Amino acid sequence: MRGATHAKWAAGAVVVALAATACGGGGSSGGSGASGIVRSSWGDPQNPLEPANTNEVQGGKVMDMIFRGLKRYDPKTGKAENMLADKIETKDSQNFTITVKDGWKFSNGEKVTAKSFVDAWNYGASLKNGQKNAYFFGQIDGYDKVHPESGKQTADTLSGLKVTGPLTFTVKLNQKFSTWPDILGYAAFAPLPKVFYTDHAAYVKKPIGDGPYTVESYQRGSQMSLRKWDGYPGSDKAQNGGVDLKVYTDNNTAYTDLTAGNLDLVDDVPASQLKNVKNDLNGRYINTPAGIIQTIAFPFYDPAWNKPNSDKVRKGLSMAINRPQITKTIFNDTRTPATDWTSPVLGKDGGYKAGLCGDLCKFNPTEAKKLIQEGGGIPGGQLKIGYNADTGSHKQWVDAVCNSINNALGNDKACVGAPTGTFADFRNKITNQKLNYPFRAGWQMDYPLIQDFMQPLYYTDASSNDGKWSNKQFDALVDKANAEPDTAKAVQDFQKAEEIVRDNMVTIPLWYQNGSAGYSSRVSNVSLNPFSVPVYNEIKVK
């Protein structure tokens, strides 16, 4: 794999050099596609196209076009706004009554009712269906019966869900969670038509939803043609005639096709092209914050990293990293140095607090050296940073971080990268606690709430608490925040919890990741939502 990566970089360099001299005005000759159709790059979705089974961007693109749920996150602000939900009421932050708007239909004509939601959620939660987003339903009462940690399920439906009328249903949670309605914008909570259960094989070949687009044709692994659905009742109708998603074997090829005018939108600009993307595309390039934060996590299950003074070492390491320099030189400003543990897409009201990390996230080599020495030095004398070498050009930045640490400590062997071949193997080692050194951790939010940046990552034994950090004070604050009916106060409690994360430097925040996209002169009004998925329905074709 390493050879191939080198090859890709070298190849990229060749293209870069040639592109810089040769094709300043590429992309002006589009027009071979059908009128009003946006041609967009795509990758083969990893999982079957079921809402509760789609957990990556490629499948997410389709979900975003063909489904609308009770809520939708505003593509600009990330705020959860009612879509199919007429109202969601609660008195105690635990029992919710949901009323679905009348007049919504699936594109096959079937009406969207309360049952469409309840059945879909039961399906998603049920263990036997093996849906990867099942944990989203974990807060609903009865989840432990439908999806036990081990053994067979003892119930097929969630006891917390009850249909009370054609358009109303009630939800009982297993604990108080005041901001729970805000997670309902996630694709996993989408309603499903009856055909999903009666003819599942056909459904997966050609999914049907209630969103602004319908699937016209789907050749798996190569192309999906989506067309505007004229009968769509929502206010966010498609502004174009449709979208053709084309699978590319490599994002470099997609980019080349964009410059040649055969493609309208590339939402994954290759790292090697970032330097000249502005010239190549005449400014038709967007680079906006996405709800992704990259950190370095520590193995708290390893005694060497969990000594009373270890936090000083962690703080020292954080101060030894020159974030602005790395985001500029390695990432061409597609990352922003992190100053807290959330993401700017949350906004101030949502819990993002710039500068919460304070001096601890600022580059200060002398202080860094001092703190690490006070903390007893790096365990084992050498810091390894684990990463997977197959995707995402992690090697480049890990080497840069190590370089920064080595320079700060005046020891060129203080830090080295520790690659693992594939992502799956890397995740395997982490889950089985086989890494006895810090490792890279990326967190892409599921929904734009500060809760999603805290609880799954740092709560005792939480699903993504990979380092197995545990702190009673933190847990108590999170519980308090979840039970707090007033959102503003809940956010404050979460921020207090975040301060505990800072004071212990549980993970080293590195940078917020941006979503980037380039587009052709044929299209306008291109933007990315906080999940770095293009907002297809708003794209206009000239």
Add this chain to the structure above:
Amino acid sequence: MGRYVIRRLLQMIPVFIGATMLIFLMVNVMGDPIAGLCGERACDPATKAQLQQEFGLDKPVWQQYVTYMGNVFTGDFGTAFNGQKVTDLMSTAFPVTLRLTLVAILFEIVVGVTLGVVTGLRRGRPVDTSVLMLTLVVIAVPTFVTGLLLQLLLGVKWGWIDPAVSPAANFSELIVPGLVLASVSLAYVTRLTRTSIAENRRADYVRTAIAKGLPQHRVITRHLLRNSLIPVVTFIGADIGSLMGGAIVTERIFNIHGVGYQLYQGIVRQNSQTVVGFVTILVIVFLVVNLIVDLLYAVLDPRIRYA
């Protein structure tokens, strides 16, 4: 001849089993593929167990292998993680790669052998020297450089071709990728043919043929070329297999959804079913092609007999 073929076919069985077992073990050594399916988080243990059961990963490796092989003989190559049958993937990927390979092999045969004959007959002349230089350059430049260069020049700058091949992957679209894929082998074929022709030109049977007063084209095609082709045929035969599996680079550059691309994706996602399935087919292709090459020897040179 018949007995020989049967013997060779029987020999294929242990090779086939050994090769697939090795691949199966290698893919399994890479670790648990389920871990990569849940993004940057741990799959919850119950879902993980459910998925492992679904894909048969909860059983010991030897049992997985036996089940897998049993299924393969009934034509069931398993299911990829995205819910697609591996046979479906094959039925879309192999025709595309087959077309690409065909284009590449045609280039090798037509251009490679022709250049080889021309240079072999004019050894030391300017044509010979310049072609030799050219092949040296082609061999020295890696495929991805030629690929990206041609893509940029022909696809973006001059607009003669589309830089990316459409999912249909017609023959006309595959000409440039095929040329790129064939380029290095083409150079070798040229050099092999040239040496072989140059050597055989001074052979007794050629002199006899000329002395008989046969026209030159007949001497070259019937006598000289036929005897000179044996090493070339061996090379091209072995090349068919490696072209089919080794097209990963070319296929990624030109967006060809063929075997190389599926293999790459299978490896990155640690999708053992896809990888083992595709490699198994490639192993069979290798074995069959090798057999055909061996049989072709007898056609080219009647002195070679198989008993």
